[in-house]
Amino acid sequence: MKPIQRAVPLVNQVYEHLRGAILSGTLKPGEKIVETKLAGELQVSRSPVREAIRLLANEQLLKEQNGNISVFVPTIHDFQEISALRLAVEPAAAAMAARRFEAPDVQALQTSLEANIEETKHCLAVGDMEGIIPLNNEFHRVIWTCGGNGRFVRIMENVSALIQYYCSLVLDINQQQTNILQEHTDIYLALKAGDPVEAQNAMYRHINKDQQVIERYAASSDGFNVEFPPAGVALYKEGELS
Template identity: 30%
Template sequence: MNLEMEMDEYLPLRDVVFNTLRRAILKGELKPGERLMEITLADKLGVSRTPIREAIRKLELEGLVVMAPRKGAKVASITERDLNDVLEVRKGMEVLAISLACKRITGEELEKLETIEQSFQKLIESGNLTELAEMDVKFHDTIYQATNNQRLVQLLNNLREQMYRYRMEYLKDIAVRRTLAEEHKAICRALRERDEQQAEQYVSIHIDNQQKAIIRSLNQE
């Protein structure tokens, strides 16, 4: 486990510790089921146990950490129920986002989206899951911004954080990565043609395929 804190002079230490642990869980650096030992984490981050304890309490409220009787804190498992709950909400909001983006996306935003899509294509064979996940995030973020609806962007960003753990699961499979790239390409094409019906259909298929891939990955563990 290699944890590094990104210090921020505007944030209290407890928030920096919380952000560090949260990011490590979302990116899979702290694995599902892994115990969170206060003393070990405090030593690794060079802080006292108090901000660690406060961070763990906040992570428990977010559902990223669970407290086990007599065993202490551990990283929450990724369950099929959680996945289905997140993706049901995400699918509804993504369909709305793509519908608005079809009407509002600018030429500049389209070019940016297509550049990201091409970058994703180039990363497929590399196996660098972190870079692939970040490029996937950028692709969807560009569509969100094209809605020109900041309230929707805010809601989708909150959901995106919860999706990060699942993204790392489905990107492990190279066949899934190739399918994902083709779906990105189809979404770009529908947006350029302002074909709202096709765009909504592609986004729905895109999320359904992710759901199947993650469930398959979870069942293999």
């Protein structure tokens, strides 16, 4: 690991470093995180490392058990719980967003969705599959915000990192093939038309499809009998810390 440099708050840098390592698979599920060792490798004090660990534990990417900290181990049960939450909240948020999509206070968010779809189209055209997952996450986050329900946003932000983590598995199972552009476009068009019923249905279909992909895969392989996250899909490119 390269030492942390002090251009931005150390806690932020350590947090982003650890989060990227987990989401990219550099830190494997179940791998132990030793505070003193990590602080030495990054050449920082233990305080920012401790705070970064706390933040990642809140995001459920790290787990504490018997005084030990380790990277969380994904399970089909965990995925099913997150899918159930998404299916309960996100279609409702999409319906809310459709009802207020033309309101003056969400015009910037509407523009953001349009740009997101164009960037997704570009990534698919050039084969940049690493760019798809964060774009997908941002697309959904904008719709949560458009819906105007702050509690929905807080609930979904709490599992946002895990959603990204599991979405990588869907992409890998499908061998880098995805209908995400068409699905996101369908959702966007329903929002733009101010059609809450179709927005809700389109969002439900979009999320439910991913759930079916993973459940079929888990059933055929007796659980997640794969390297996880999948070796071919990195959510974050590991680069130099500034």
